[in-house]
Amino acid sequence: MKLNDLKVDMDYFHMDGNLYQKLEATPLKNPKLVSYNKQACDLIGLDYSECETNEFLEFINGSKVLKNSKPFSMVYAGHQFGYFVPQLGDGRAINLGCVNKWHLQTKGSGATKYSRRGDGRAVLRSSIREYIMSEAMHSLGIPTTRALAIIDSDTFAHREWEKESCSIVLRMSPSWIRIGTFEFFANTSNAKENLTKLADYVIEESYSHLKDEEKKYEKMFYSLVDKTALMLAKWQVYGFMHGVMNTDNFSMAGVTIDYGPFAFMDYFDKNCICNHTDSEGRYSYNNQPYVARWNLMVLAHSLKEICDENKLLEYMQTFLPQHENIYLQDMNKRLGLDASKSGNSNLDLIVELLGALESSKMDYNVFFYGLTNLDSFEDLSSVINLAVFRTPLEDWFESYKKVCEKEKSSFENRKEIMKKANPKYIIKNYMLQDAIELAHSGDYTLVNDLLDIAQNPFDEHKKFDKYSKPTPMKFANIKLSCSS
Template sequence: MKLDELKVECDYFDFDEKFYQKVEPQALYDAYLISYSKQACDLISLDYSECKTQEFVDFVNGKKILKGSIPYSQAYAGHQFGYYVPQLGDGRAINFGSVDGWHLQTKGAGLTKYSRQGDGRAVLRSSIREYIMSEAMHALGIPTTRALAIIGSNHPVHRSYEEEETAAIVLRMSPSWIRIGTFEYFAKQKDTKHLKQLLDYVIDNSYSHLKNLDYSYERFYFELVDKTAKLMSQWMAYGFMHGVMNTDNMSVAGLTIDYGPYAFMDNFEMMCICNHTDVEGRYSYNNQPHIAKWNLEVLAYALKDVCDVNKLIEYLQTFMSANQKHYLELMNKRLGLDDNLSGDSNLNLVVSLLEALEVSKCDYNCFFWELTNINSLEDFSNVLDIVPIRQPLEEWFEKYKDTCKKQNQDFESMKKLMKKTNPKYVIKNYMLQESIEKAKEGDFTLVNDLLEIAQSPFDEHKEFERYSKPTPQEHANLQLSCSS
């Protein structure tokens, strides 16, 4: 389908105008295409050839508005690091409307009335990071927003205490951009009519099977609790850290949204903090399920005027047990174990593994990739070769072998299960930084190479074999800023 043939629908204007702003995007000058995702094109049936045209660059840049599109930004509130902020919103994001159920949004498209002290821009480095990571998460089976394209420019951007950079724009796609903070903003208005309208909108977009059912609002909440519990288990099992789990960064569709100072774990650390702004560790790796539950409790009380809040809070108590169940299921797969035989022994095995990995200073995801490639349950030498401190894992392997024997595990079946679950490549921050440094010099080949690796992490990429190895120690578990 050609760009001009896309059928764009704008369904947000039934709301009162205090909940959004119609806005004209502010185009970057000297804009050019850096990369586009064929997989994302397929989601909206867009011909790949269209992405190579100047018209497409103009579209991402906001200079070309498609038929049916009316650009706007959304208002929302949010708890940031635990403190309520009544007025936030899309400070640098502009929505174009939806195509085939995918809501198109540009990040870095200029000022809105929600920009506060910001400039409405996104820098090249943060744009590259979000573009690649959203596609990487999808390839791992983790619910996420997607990215269609990224454009660069010669447009200068200034960040405090940081060097002058150039602006970029990512065209993001999501089934929904509604956040827990959106509900907080509506609830703060004490306007039950619009709060119900927002619930109906979210159900129509993301939970259409609940339409016209009794107690549909409560059912939506219950399903979101379940989805978020599973999402957190996936983050934890793959060592992903979001970095800023404010309520305005939490999707009510159960997706990973708003990639900022995120990271995939390098060396395993239970209390790892990837955001240097998070001085107290509120959003540390191990805290993520607890914060997700806290955010869902905030949502429950935002809905108290339209739902039975006691029922919501009662259901929320299932969150941690559901999260642990999903987490153990995925970790069993990562270890090649039969989930039907799982129980306290497998849970204890996983807990002892995490302890051994931390003491061993072992690269988290590389451990699982090397485990996938063992030749027998008697030979773990290839795994131990990547471990700085071997003894803790040597002792753990004895427990692992014992568990496999007790459960009568078939070795080839174990290998097959692990190969489906453990990617060879996980996108680390040092890889992204390499692509960013090249991009600053006008070389975007590594951006496109990393996109390919991100979208096919279980495949061989011989030229980039080194990316399947442990992160170099000087780059391991570095903290990032929110402008990342």
């Protein structure tokens, strides 16, 4: 389909006009296409050839508006690091409408009335990181927003005492409604009416099977609890850290949104913090499931005008058990084991492994890829030699052998399971930094190469074999800023 033929639905304007701002983007100077994503094109039915036209560049930059599109930004509130902020909003994002049930949004398109003295811009490094990481997450089966394209420019902004080129990434989501959106609506003068409209809107776009159900708002909440339990389990299984799990960064569709100071774990550390602003470790790796539960409880309170809050809180008791069950099932797969053969899903073995990985200073995901390629217990050196300290892993392998024997699990069977769960490549921050540094010099080739790796992480990509090795120690578990 041609760009101009895309059918854009504008479905938010039945809300109170004080809850959004219609506006035009502020285009960047001399925009340059960095990359476009064919998989995302397929989701909205866009011909690939359209992405190589000046018209497409103008569309991303905001100087071209599609037929029927009326760009706007949304208001919301949120708890940021546990403290309530009554008004936030799309400070640098503009919504372009919905195409084939995907809501299009450009990030970095200029200031809105929700910018809170910000410049409304996104710099190239943060845009590259979100563009590639959202695709990497999808390829691992982690619910996430997607990204269609990214542009660079000759417009510059100051970040952390440096001048950096500004960029725009066009991202796509089944919904841009957040827990923080409900927090804002719950604090309006006609809260019940606004909450009802918002809940109906969320059900229409994300839970349409509930439209004609009794107690549909409670069931919307229950469904989000289930989806969030799954998402958080997937995060933990692959060592992903979001970095800023504020309620305004938490999706009502149960997908990962708003990539900022994120990271996939390098050397395993259960208390790892990837955001240098998070001095108390509120959003550390180990805390993420508990923060998600806290965020959902905030939502339950925000829905009290249209739901039985006690019923919502009662259902919340299922969150951690659901999360743990999914986590254990997937961790068993990463070990090549059949959880159904073990009464406790090999909980003790998994807990022992995490302790061994931490004590041995072992690259988390590289360990699982090494385990996948292990052919014999006679020579464990191919895995153990990747650790800084060998003994903790040697001890763990003794426990692993016993479980394998108990389950009568062969190397062939385990490999078959693990090859679907343990990719060769996990996108790490040092890899993204390599692409960012080249992009700053005008070379976007590694951005596109990493996109290919992110979308096909189980493939060999022999030219980039170095990225399948443990993260160099000097780059391991570094903390990033919210502007990165």
